[in-house]
Amino acid sequence: MATKELVRLRSIKSQIEDKKSFYAYYQLGPFSLGHSATVANSLRRSLLTELAGVAISEVEIQGVTHEYSALRGVRESVLEILVNLKNIVLTSSHKLRKPALGYLRVQGPGVVRANLLVLPSYVQAVDPEQYIATLSYDGSLNIKFFVSSGAGNSINTPFTVQQQHLFVQKRGPKQRANRGSKGEIVEKNNLKIPLDTSFVPVKKVNFRIDVEERLEKPKEFIFLEIWTNGSIHPRQALHDAVKALLILFYPLQQVTHLDKIAYASRRRFKYPFLNSVSKSKIQSSDKRQRGLKRKEETRQSDLKKKRQLVVTKLFKTVV
Incomplete structure (x- = not known):
């Protein structure tokens, strides 16, 4: 069984442009051909929508x-x-x-x-x-x-306009407005x-996908650029985005019996009469059939023995 190559995160560049702008440039990989686009798009959406602020x-x-x-x-x-x-x-x-x-x-x-x-x-x-x-x-x-x-x-x-109308109606028709020393209301x-x-702390995300063909098998690498508003470091933002994706996909791991459930539902739909027959009734009918089969076998063997006995008696009388 071939071992899977670990995906590594490498920081290429990180700088503070100003107090409200942090920038970082990362490399993620290696990925199998076709997988990097799925990972990059998911990371970008998670960075721009799932992080709290x-x-x-x-x-x-x-x-x-x-x-x-x-x-x-x-x-x-x-x-x-x-x-x-x-x-x-x-x-x-x-x-x-x-x-x-x-x-x-x-x-x-x-x-x-x-x-x-x-x-x-x-x-x-x-x-x-x-x-x-x-x-x-x-x-x-x-x-x-x-x-x-x-x-x-x-x-x-x-x-x-509706809120303005409600706000004006707070003061009754007979109430007077409070006036200051100079007569203003x-x-x-x-x-x-x-x-x-x-609330999103990430301002902008860019990514580029490169294919490395000098390896034994061609692999893809993701080059990710992240800009934040200064409230969080880009590396922490990337960590939180990956964590949000794991929380999103974790419930799908618990669905392990979909095929069995689908097969059972198809069988119930195809043979509806089986739904009304309990397991005990099916087992009892099988035992009854086996008993009848044994009785029939013993009856046939008895008849065979009787025929042989009759044949022997006739042979003796002839002799």
């Missing part, structure tokens, strides 16, 4: 009723602030079982960056210098947000805006 999933900004409003003393609009918050790359030391709460409270003037976020102790920003907004002397930001873990992409509709109810979150 951490990101900001919901934001609540004080004094904001919809994402198209503007804040006094803030250069960016609310929509631009939401986009900047969504682009912040986070990493966590363990998987979050439920959304974690974070805050951002800043008084202008100044530049707001990711290092001013108040996060749980086990969550960190990959790039602390990532830009969020710019405040003037009379500007301030008071933001509450939730950090969630997940896989893939989460697409949400931040604000619809101060809303106590702030809108919770869900974000279109991308």
Whole structure:
């Protein structure tokens, strides 16, 4: 029996392009002819869809009723602030079982960056210098947000006309709006805006397949390029992708009796009368047939002995 050659992973190149971009170049092989394309496509899909990550999933900004409003003393609009918050790359030391709460409270003037976020102790920003907004002397930001873990992409509709109607109806017709010292309206109810979150830590995957014909038998090798967002190393991402594939295909190993089940079902369909006959009845009928056969054999032997006896008596009388 020929032994199978082990598949090896060799790192060709690995570099940190910037704080939010890790790059690695690997070689996988050898594979039999035709197998490498299946493995490479499966790895690429698993890297881009199955890996888990951490990101900001919901934001609540004080004094904001919809994402198209503007804040006094803030250069960016609310929509631009939401986009900047969504682009912040986070990493966590363990998987979050439920959304974690974070805050951002800043008084202008100044530049707001990711290092001013108040996060749980086990969550960190990959790039602390990532830009969020710019405040003037009379500007301030008071933001509450939730950090969630997940896989893939989460697409949400931040604000619809129906939600706006429900939000306006929260204040009754006889209630008066709260007014500040200068007469402006101060809303106590702030809108919770869900974000279109991308939890995938892998940004891009490329692969190339080469055939090595100088060996005794031609073999294929996979050359894999992986770019991550800095929250995970490409080698760890590749390990997690392979683990996800093993978990996906493991239940198929338990299906070992498909052929027997299919044969039994075909037999029941072809001979339906066998379903109503129990095994004990079949065994008893076989014993009865064997008993009748033995009785018939003994009867035939007795008749043969009687004929011989009659023949001998007749022969004696003639003589």
